[in-house]
Amino acid sequence: MSEIYYATSTGPVNIATLKYWGKRDEDLNLPTNSSISVTLDQAHLRTLTTASCSSKFETDQLWINGASYPLDGARSKQVMADLRSLREEIENGDSSIPKIAAFPLHIVSENNFPTAAGLASSAAGFAALISAVAKLYKLPTNASELSKIARKGSGSACRSLLGGYVAWEMGDLANGEDSKAVQIADKKHWPDMKAAILVVSDMKKDVPSTSGMQLTVHTSDLFQYRIKEVVPKRFIAMRKAIIEKDFPTFAELTMKDSNSFHSVCLDSYPPIFYLNDTSKRIIKLINLLNQSAGEIIAAYTFDAGPNAVIYYEEKNEKYVLGLLHQFFSHLGGWESSSFNPKDAVIPESFPLSSLDKDVYSQGVSKVILTQVGEGPSETDDVLIDLQTGLPK
Numbered sequence: 001m002s003e004i005y006y007a008t009s010t011g012p013v014n015i016a017t018l019k020y021w022g023k024r025d026e027d028l029n030l031p032t033n034s035s036i037s038v039t040l041d042q043a044h045l046r047t048l049t050t051a052s053c054s055s056k057f058e059t060d061q062l063w064i065n066g067a068s069y070p071l072d073g074a075r076s077k078q079v080m081a082d083l084r085s086l087r088e089e090i091e092n093g094d095s096s097i098p099k100i101a102a103f104p105l106h107i108v109s110e111n112n113f114p115t116a117a118g119l120a121s122s123a124a125g126f127a128a129l130i131s132a133v134a135k136l137y138k139l140p141t142n143a144s145e146l147s148k149i150a151r152k153g154s155g156s157a158c159r160s161l162l163g164g165y166v167a168w169e170m171g172d173l174a175n176g177e178d179s180k181a182v183q184i185a186d187k188k189h190w191p192d193m194k195a196a197i198l199v200v201s202d203m204k205k206d207v208p209s210t211s212g213m214q215l216t217v218h219t220s221d222l223f224q225y226r227i228k229e230v231v232p233k234r235f236i237a238m239r240k241a242i243i244e245k246d247f248p249t250f251a252e253l254t255m256k257d258s259n260s261f262h263s264v265c266l267d268s269y270p271p272i273f274y275l276n277d278t279s280k281r282i283i284k285l286i287n288l289l290n291q292s293a294g295e296i297i298a299a300y301t302f303d304a305g306p307n308a309v310i311y312y313e314e315k316n317e318k319y320v321l322g323l324l325h326q327f328f329s330h331l332g333g334w335e336s337s338s339f340n341p342k343d344a345v346i347p348e349s350f351p352l353s354s355l356d357k358d359v360y361s362q363g364v365s366k367v368i369l370t371q372v373g374e375g376p377s378e379t380d381d382v383l384i385d386l387q388t389g390l391p392k
């Protein structure tokens with residue numbers, strides 16, 4: 001077989017604290033509002049992707065965890081075309097480098113967590129794929145530039161090109177050139193941000209984000225108020241809270257924005273329900289915890305599914321994980337954290353005895369304990385068999 005060119009990169013998951021929900025341009029994936037997210041640590045949620053190309057490959061192909069996935073959707077095609085055209089520009093300007101832009105690509109990827117289960121696999125997946133191809137093609141572009149390509153693959157994916165605390169600025173140009181991710185602060189700025197993910201369902205979700213958000217755009221009256229009045233002010237306030245490391249404000253805005261997003265889903269016609277009874281019980285637990293602690297020490301947020309993500313600061317781990325351990329100690333996931341249940345503290349006024357433990361322990365299948373993390377990184381791993389061009 002003739003030469004196989006290859007490169008590998010990782011991609012992180014990000015979970016929005018100010019939600020993207022709604023497109024003003026469906027082809028270019030331009031949003032109706034700016035959004036903010038926290039990039040999560042790749043020790044727990046990570047995509048690892050090797051991108052390779054060769055004149056001997058027949059077509060572009062993608063494998064995720066060993067299974068073949070289509071790459072012929074309009075969004076994937078656009079991502080590949082954008083990356084190729086950047087490579088072509090370089091090749092046209094420098095006759096000494098190999099002409100590989102037109103070669104078919106074989107992309108081999110591994111997610112270390114469930115694919116398409118509302119855990120932002122598409123975000124980590126596109127971030128890793130784009131970073132790996134950018135490395136393969138030796139593209140000189142920075143993360144914000146690459147985020148514009150990721151955006152066309154899946155909106156929320158653009159935020160996974162950067163680590164720490166990230167904003168997706170909606171932009172206002174019709175061609176989308178100013179709709180990109182920028183870093184608000186890196187992980188080191190506020191390193192003690194933790195995230196506990198309660199996996200309520202690892203089944204594929206009912207209403208995909210793409211169609212769900214457009215149903216909201218076209219049918220919800222509340223939605224106009226959200227994008228015109230609520231989000232612009234909240235964006236400024238949340239960015240300030242991150243810069244000032246003001247957890248109570250950050251947390252209150254995060255919970256309110258999750259509530260606002262799920263409200264416009266319910267206000268869609270026909271309505272969209274992503275939260276289930278387990279999600280609602282988790283909301284109640286967090287509200288009771290904050291009340292009994294006398295300040296906001298934990299924030300829940302939910303994407304387009306029932307899984308809960310709970311943000312908190314390390315100094316309050318004894319309260320937040322202490323409470324979650326009361327109900328979910330039987331689940332897998334605790335072993336990966338340094339939390340010792342002996343350190344658990346339940347605030348005195350928390351009404352533990354009034355909550356039916358059997359009911360409140362139901363519905364969650366796994367706990368993932370993680371924290372704020374870095375953006376994509378290059379690695380020397382190779383997931384492709386360099387003889388056959390197929391997954392190892």
Ligand SMILES: Nc1ncnc2c1ncn2[C@@H]1O[C@H](COP(=O)(O)OP(=O)(O)OP(=O)(O)O)[C@@H](O)[C@H]1O
Binds near residue numbers: 069116117129
């Ligand atoms: N490692 C990967 N490489 C490339 N694409 C991936 C990868 N993992 C997932 N994807 C793409 O993302 C799709 C799943 O996206 P989907 O939005 O349904 O789920 P999710 O991202 O886990 O959930 P959500 O967007 O609600 O958080 C897959 O079908 C695949 O096309």
Ligand SMILES: C[C@@](O)(CCOP(=O)(O)OP(=O)(O)O)CC(=O)O
Binds near residue numbers: 211
């Ligand atoms: C609820 C969300 O997670 C919606 C994510 O939507 P997607 O990024 O999956 O949608 P597409 O752009 O159509 O691919 C909120 C968020 O991550 O900001």
